[in-house]
Amino acid sequence: MKSSIDRLYNISNKYSKRIIGLMSGTSLDGLDIALCDISGNGKDTSINLLNFTTIPYDDYFKNEITFIASKKEVELERVCMLNEAIARKHAAMINECLIKWGINHSSIDLIASHGQTIYHAPEIFHKNDYYNNATLQIGDGDHIATLTGIITISDFRQKHVAAGGEGAPLVSYGDYLLFAKDQTNKILLNIGGIANLTFIPANANFEDIISTDIGPGNTLMDKWIKREIPEMHFDNNGEMASKGKVNATLLNKMLSHPFFSLPLPKTTGPELFNLAFIDMAIQELDIPAISTEDMLATLNKLTAVSICNTINKTIPRNATVELMISGGGMKNNALISTLRNELQSCIYKDHTLHADAKEAMLFAILANETLSGNESTFGKGSPHLPNISMGKISFPN
Ligand SMILES: Nc1ncnc2c1ncn2[C@@H]1O[C@H](COP(=O)(O)OP(=O)(O)O)[C@@H](O)[C@H]1O
Ligand SMILES: [Mg+2]
DSSP: OHHHHHHHHHHHHOSEEEEEEEEEOTTOSEEEEEEEEEESOGGGOEEEEEEEEEEEOOHHHHHHHHHHTTOSSOOHHHHHHHHHHHHHHHHHHHHHHHHHHTOOGGGOOEEEEEEEEEEEEOHHHHOOTTOOOEEEEESOHHHHHHHHTSOEEEOTHHHHHHTTSOSOOOHHHHHHHHHTTSSSEEEEEEESSEEEEEEEOTTOOGGGOEEEEEEESSHHHHHHHHHHSTTOSSOGGGHHHHHSOOOHHHHHHHHTSGGGGSOSSOOOOTTTSSHHHHHHHHHHHTOOOOOHHHHHHHHHHHHHHHHHHHHHHHSOTTOOEEEEEESGGGGOHHHHHHHHHHOTTEEEEOOSSOTTTHHHHHHHHHHHHHHHOOTTTTTTOBTTBOOOOOOEEEOOO
16 A cells, blocks of 8 residues: 555656546547646646547447436446446556557556546436435446556546535636636537536636536437437437428427526536437427427537527627637537537637547546645635545555
């Protein structure tokens, strides 16, 4: 144990660290593995992406997770077994990657593992006075550390909840460290299964940033297409949506859900934005059947409009804002072209980080802060952005 603590202490004192960031989002498309060199800490952090891949999940593994994810009632035995199995799968993917990249395990200082969210339960959803905000990620860090031989920091979201937050979005911490350096207003928009944003005003202190979930990113489109055409996982480049016509009645019905008018910041997940959400809206309207293309056009528009509305609520009137987009939704041309048409006050910038790797990279930055960060970096904090270190440390032996 002492030798592990000594090793950790030595790593914490290194100016540059080699950290593998891992992200597995609600889309369940695969594990993002970002090998990063990170130097410095706090606002002096710099990050260099050395290698990146997303290893897709096989259908069996994806189905096992889908079987329990975001469900109110599940087989507890399956949750217990998946906590171990997800970690084992992630560790195997890291080992495979390092061999493929020709990189020695001993050259890696840390793994930063997000795990797999299986349930997100902020108070605004569960509305049960007895309980606080809660969120649960599985894929145990001890397993990853033992199976890779690399010290692993995992389970980042719990302390955020303990300190008064909802456990999300956490990317805002890394967004602040990397992007609050100059005189421009910025929106960092991530379109994963769920969409979220960080607004960083010019010359911002940490207290000035706004960080919130928006609503559905790709999740409703993905789920609908999968139900209609089981061999498809998503609407490639938004092609089907482009061929369809928006059903305005259904769009407005879905947009009237109270989540969209809740004040910012707020968080959400597939517990709310799922097939039942769409089916219920259709049932309540009692409208005739809608073609797959028209449904995709409508769901695509729902994502776009909710993103635009949230951005417009966030940015000051008449301000010029740079917009950088990351996440798989970037590849949905129909979605991006609606955003470009409707968000005329934003200047589009290519992401300075690799857009698919961004989230995994930002978890690597969180791990770096946990080991080497300065207590004053995140100011006084606030309930939704508390000033804390995040993650649990697992030793390989
Ligand atoms: N070529 C593409 N065209 C349209 N959508 C895409 C494309 N590639 C990926 N996506 C979307 O991006 C999603 C994955 O995005 P990602 O940022 O990894 O989300 P998460 O963090 O939820 O895993 C896919 O499920 C899919 O909906
Ligand atoms: Mg993903």
